[in-house]
Amino acid sequence: MSVTFDAGRALELARSTLQIEADAITALKNRISDNPHDPFAKAIGLLLGCSGRVVVSGIGKSGHIARKIAATLSSTGTPALFIHPAEAAHGDLGMVTEHDAFIAISNSGETAELMAIVPIIKRMGATLIAMTGKPDSALAQLANVHLDVGVVQEACPLNLAPTASTTATLAMGDALAVALLDARGFREEDFARSHPGGALGRRLLTHVRDVMRSGEAIPAVTADVSMSVALFEITRKGIAMTAVVDENFHAVGVFTDGDLRRLIEQVQDFTKLKIADVMHVPPRTIGPDQLAVDAVQMMEEFRINQLLVTDADGKLVGALHIHDLTRAKVI
Known part of the structure; x- marks a missing residue:
């Protein structure tokens, strides 16, 4: 031939x-x-x-x-x-x-x-x-x-x-x-259950609780601490933010690296500031049982890189950074 x-x-x-x-x-x-x-x-x-x-x-x-x-x-x-x-x-x-x-x-x-x-x-x-x-x-x-x-x-x-x-x-x-x-x-959820190893499966079967940081990994300070203590907590926990909580560990505010950069433009001396004076209120939060893809959508909507995870009573149970979602291949 x-x-x-x-x-x-x-x-x-x-x-x-x-x-x-x-x-x-x-x-x-x-x-x-x-x-x-x-x-x-x-x-x-x-x-x-x-x-x-x-x-x-x-x-x-x-x-x-x-x-x-x-x-x-x-x-x-x-x-x-x-x-x-x-x-x-x-x-x-x-x-x-x-x-x-x-x-x-x-x-x-x-x-x-x-x-x-x-x-x-x-x-x-x-x-x-x-x-x-x-x-x-x-x-x-x-x-x-x-x-x-x-x-x-x-x-x-x-x-x-x-x-x-x-x-x-x-x-x-x-x-x-x-x-x-x-x-x-x-539905999409049914398709995901038969494709757990695929991208859609990860997006539709991964919950916030599966990827969030919990326990000692959660950056958190009380509202009465100084800015220097809050900044130390941000540095120590390594997700570019800290939650601000009350005595019952309810999330009442958040302070991020972005907030710090904006604050530097206005204030030179942080020694007299309390975190309560500069924290963002109310904080953006998501529930641990919500899908991780919902967290992605919130971050995109509000142009943020971090979310606090709270239970039905508003108690802080976790923290989430966009990098956590990337590592889990949700994004």
Whole structure:
């Protein structure tokens, strides 16, 4: 096989491929009607009514697409798994129960490995949803619901390699997942729980109490101390501020490095000043059970780098610096 490269030809094929696949997805959109008895709507109803899991199966390129659809369903509130049809015929079919919904994917609708297990799926009573490019195929005829993912042509110049057909099938899978997550009332918090290792998970699962400084690490002085004592506390605790508390450790004020810089412009001698004379009142506070992302939003809104953390009674329980949020990768 000789290798030749023609940049113009490559660019032409790239545009053609994208157009063919875009057209294939547009055709899918046009097949979904407003009729509540539309096959897509019926499939959603069956999947919502499934008391077990959704099992997605396919072989070859359809198998790769099936794996992705199962992963997308699982991460958006619909428990799902992938099963290889050949392995299913040799024992893995034991993972499927009568309570499950089985999504079988085959462009031809005649894939031997799938057709070998479909009769068993039907006999056990599981719901069968087929995604094929041939509405008159054996698989389509056996299914409780058939979703037509057929395409006019593949993007491959030879019209052989699965390209537009796999793109269309993947898009239909995404459409199912999105419709299901909306019907289930799936929220950002739910998504975060299934993605705890990702950025969204950190943003939506990390609370202020998880990242705040507590105990001896909290910079705090009483309102009657001198400026020099307050400045020493700021330096000692290292977060460029100190809380000011009353005798019951309720936060009554705050003094930051920024306040100090502004004060230097006005006052040269700090020896006679009490912290109560220059503290910022009332202090910006946040609760320990609030999300850390809420602290980020407060800091951005008020253009500050620190927050005091107080309980429901206003008692100081923690301190938070923007660097704490950065280290926790909330920002």
